[in-house]
Amino acid sequence: MDNSKNWLSVMKLSTEYDRKARLAPALASLLPLLPLTLALGGDLQEWGFLLGGATGAYALGAFVLANLASAMGNRIQEQLWPDWPFDAPTHVRLMPDNPNTSPQQRILWYKKIEQVTGLDVQAEVDRGDQAAIRATINDAVERLRNRFRHGDSRARHDQESIRYGSARNLAGMRPLWLSLTVLSCAGTWVAYRWAESNLAWPIVASVLPVPLFIIAYRVLPRFVRIRARYYCEVFFTLLEEE
Numbered sequence: 001m002d003n004s005k006n007w008l009s010v011m012k013l014s015t016e017y018d019r020k021a022r023l024a025p026a027l028a029s030l031l032p033l034l035p036l037t038l039a040l041g042g043d044l045q046e047w048g049f050l051l052g053g054a055t056g057a058y059a060l061g062a063f064v065l066a067n068l069a070s071a072m073g074n075r076i077q078e079q080l081w082p083d084w085p086f087d088a089p090t091h092v093r094l095m096p097d098n099p100n101t102s103p104q105q106r107i108l109w110y111k112k113i114e115q116v117t118g119l120d121v122q123a124e125v126d127r128g129d130q131a132a133i134r135a136t137i138n139d140a141v142e143r144l145r146n147r148f149r150h151g152d153s154r155a156r157h158d159q160e161s162i163r164y165g166s167a168r169n170l171a172g173m174r175p176l177w178l179s180l181t182v183l184s185c186a187g188t189w190v191a192y193r194w195a196e197s198n199l200a201w202p203i204v205a206s207v208l209p210v211p212l213f214i215i216a217y218r219v220l221p222r223f224v225r226i227r228a229r230y231y232c233e234v235f236f237t238l239l240e241e242e
Helices: 002-010 016-028 031-039 044-052 056-080 103-117 121-127 130-150 154-172 174-194 200-207 209-241
Strands: none
Touching (some): 016 056, 016 154, 031 174, 056 154, 056 209, 103 121, 121 130, 130 154, 130 209, 154 209, 200 209
């Protein structure tokens, strides 16, 4: 176990965010292969090793999968918010032309941001330079996030950040786990036909693709947006409590 911990630490998978928001969605993406594994005569012990092995090989595989999940998560993030990070919920609520935030609330946030970070967003708004406004808001949000990550409110901030990261990365891994779902379905029928495996496994594998495709393309993108909105609400709550 110590060997696994050392590998995870070296490969930057030792934090709660890395494990829950990056590694967990990556491993979950492999679960569609479970019916095929069982149809081919495998057992749950093999999956236990995959999900909780304590070897350097496991740590290396976990590192690759976690970084793949993060990269794919960033990809879907850019699809949902094409002007990222400037159209992210936290940034949009601070933009002077956002109709969903009252001018009075915006002024209060600008004052609090200047008090906490030293960045005067209101001064840039008064000057009217849109590029400078966007850059100042982005700098302010980044400074506040760093402050929340290391301050007394770290637990509350990190909890919502992990929830958003998990949803985003799981959605980003859609191409992998949907492909594995189709592969598992085809493989279980081949195993049933040629290896005389239990009929239950191809039936189970055949039922999975439809709901998973619906979840992948109808449910998850909306869920990622919802989680982003929840993170935004916690972000501004923490700002007001500073």
